[in-house]
Amino acid sequence: MEFSGVKRRKPRLADDQRNACYPHSLQFYLQPPSGNVSLTEFETLAIDRVKLLKSVENLGVSYVKGTEQYQSKLEAELRKLKFSYRESLEDEYEPRRKDHISHFILRLAYCQSEDLRRWFIQQEMDLLRFRFSILPKDKIQSFLKDSHLQFEAISDEEKTLREQDIMASSPSFGGTQLELESVYKIPFAEALDLFRGRKVYLENGFAYVPHKDIVAIILNEFRTKLSKALALTARSLPAVQSDERLQPLLNHLSHSYTGQDYSTQGNVGKISLDQIDSLSTKSFPPCMRQLHKALRENHHLRHGGRMQYGLFLKGIGLTLEQALQFWKQEFIRGKMDPDKFDKGYSYNIRHSYGKEGKRTDYTPYSCMKIILTNTPGQGDYHGCPFRHSDPELLRQKLQAYKIPAAGLSQILDLVKGTHYQVACQKFFEMTHNVDDCGFSLSHPNQFFFESQRILGGGKDIKKESVQPETPQTRPSVQRSKDSSSALDSLSSSLDMDLEELEELLQ
Ligand code: SF4
Numbered sequence: 119m120e121f122s123g124v125k126r127r128k129p130r131l132a133d134d135q136r137n138a139c140y141p142h143s144l145q146f147y148l149q150p151p152s153g154n155v156s157l158t159e160f161e162t163l164a165i166d167r168v169k170l171l172k173s174v175e176n177l178g179v180s181y182v183k184g185t186e187q188y189q190s191k192l193e194a195e196l197r198k199l200k201f202s203y204r205e206s207l208e209d210e211y212e213p214r215r216k217d218h219i220s221h222f223i224l225r226l227a228y229c230q231s232e233d234l235r236r237w238f239i240q241q242e243m244d245l246l247r248f249r250f251s252i253l254p255k256d257k258i259q260s261f262l263k264d265s266h267l268q269f270e271a272i273s274d275e276e277k278t279l280r281e282q283d284i285m286a287s288s289p290s291f292g293g294t295q296l297e298l299e300s301v302y303k304i305p306f307a308e309a310l311d312l313f314r315g316r317k318v319y320l321e322n323g324f325a326y327v328p329h330k331d332i333v334a335i336i337l338n339e340f341r342t343k344l345s346k347a348l349a350l351t352a353r354s355l356p357a358v359q360s361d362e363r364l365q366p367l368l369n370h371l372s373h374s375y376t377g378q379d380y381s382t383q384g385n386v387g388k389i390s391l392d393q394i395d396s397l398s399t400k401s402f403p404p405c406m407r408q409l410h411k412a413l414r415e416n417h418h419l420r421h422g423g424r425m426q427y428g429l430f431l432k433g434i435g436l437t438l439e440q441a442l443q444f445w446k447q448e449f450i451r452g453k454m455d456p457d458k459f460d461k462g463y464s465y466n467i468r469h470s471y472g473k474e475g476k477r478t479d480y481t482p483y484s485c486m487k488i489i490l491t492n493t494p495g496q497g498d499y500h501g502c503p504f505r506h507s508d509p510e511l512l513r514q515k516l517q518a519y520k521i522p523a524a525g526l527s528q529i530l531d532l533v534k535g536t537h538y539q540v541a542c543q544k545f546f547e548m549t550h551n552v553d554d555c556g557f558s559l560s561h562p563n564q565f566f567f568e569s570q571r572i573l574g575g576g577k578d579i580k581k582e583s584v585q586p587e588t589p590q591t592r593p594s595v596q597r598s599k600d601s602s603s604a605l606d607s608l609s610s611s612l613d614m615d616l617e618e619l620e621e622l623l624q
Pocket of ligand 1 (some may be wrong): 403404405407459484486488489501502503504505538539542561562565
């Protein structure tokens with residue numbers, strides 16, 4: 119993929135060319151996309167895929183995968199975000215192209231750490247599993263062939279010949295009749311897991327795998343390929359990151375979230391300092407509750423904690439004057455000299471409100487940023503308790519927050535599965551006594567505003583006031599003013615419309 123500002127006239131691809139580009143609604147992503155993409159489109163595609171993968175994660179922990187509810191909700195999500203899903207739909211070129219390019223963009227953003235890679239691979243696998251499950255039977259063979267998977271469905275005669283052996287060796291058949299199921303003959307080495315579990319019929323170096331079991335093998339293959347590809351991408355990352363147009367965007371993609379950035383200050387001044395203690399137990403997410411408690415107890419927080427907590431407080435409405443007063447009072451309680459505070463700390467607070475230095479109006483940290491960057495060390499209280507606390511310590515904290523035993527194990531299971539934000543969402547539901555919170559958590563300030571909305575009897579007072587000019591439906595990557603404006607200016611100079619892109623893809 120390249121980025122260029124060269125303007126060209128648009129010729130539209132002929133229908134047969136469009137179909138040949140993407141013959142199926144699902145892909146193994148064997149070839150990277152070619153052609154040019156504008157930075158604006160690059161960003162939009164990437165954000166939509168992050169949204170999609172977050173929905174995949176949420177649905178995967180909220181519903182049993184493969185059930186009717188799971189399938190229909192995921193299909194609705196794909197439809198809403200305009201990604202490909204059904205083989206039979208007419209003119210699927212754009213959704214499939216979007217699927218292809220956005221997958222490769224996220225490879226760049228999500229190859230950067232073990233955590234990111236694991237999360238990305240898991241969501242991509244679930245997405246592929248869903249798409250494969252709704253692929254019409256008569257398309258499966260051609261999809262396998264196009265994906266370079268040498269899995270061939272055997273003929274009815276071959277099936278009949280081995281009927282007894284296949285049925286006896288494959289528990290996944292259950293009561294299904296063999297003639298209704300496809301059976302694939304695949305090299306033995308590809309079916310090692312089934313072989314280890316004694317769940318497959320082997321003959322002359324080949325495994326005879328029923329349709330229900332082939333999905334696991336395909337996913338395994340996909341995982342191996344994607345994992346290798348991410349490792350390779352990570353190696354070429356320094357070159358990509360040296361591109362000053364991409365570097366800020368990729369960083370923000372992997373550390374950010376989709377949705378509101380909580381930078382607008384519509385509710386400035388609506389919180390008084392006296393309210394903070396009680397708000398911290400009622401409406402703060404565990405990460406901020408932990409910071410507040412540590413600050414009150416130790417009358418001090420180290421830099422990482424001051425940044426994370428200070429920007430959160432700014433996002434819920436503390437004015438600069440209130441912030442200065444809040445931190446100063448607390449530090450003085452810890453016997454700090456007022457002069458020392460003024461000289462050493464108030465500059466940083468004013469800086470975070472955009473009143474010093476480059477005058478960047480910093481936005482509160484998103485969950486992804488907190489989870490993935492600046493791991494807390496000894497004596498630090500920042501970070502995300504679901505990600506950074508020792509499991510036993512987390513259990514104790516949750517018990518102290520009065521989470522019932524059943525809920526506790528649910529949350530700890532989610533943490534074990536590395537679904538930290540979903541675990542926090544569960545925490546929200548339990549502490550607010552709601553079955554389904556109805557949002558996908560991505561930001562500590564979102565936790566706060568949703569909590570206030572519920573505690574205020576469903577009136578969305580704070581949420582409305584905080585973002586009058588930023589509709590929730592408008593996707594946006596959180597970024598500092600610096601990178602945002604740099605990107606915007608680059609985008610405008612490099613923008614090419616979709617017509618030109620189509621021409622380049624010819
Ligand atoms: S998931 Fe987000 S809001 Fe919840 S504790 Fe972690 S960082 Fe805070």
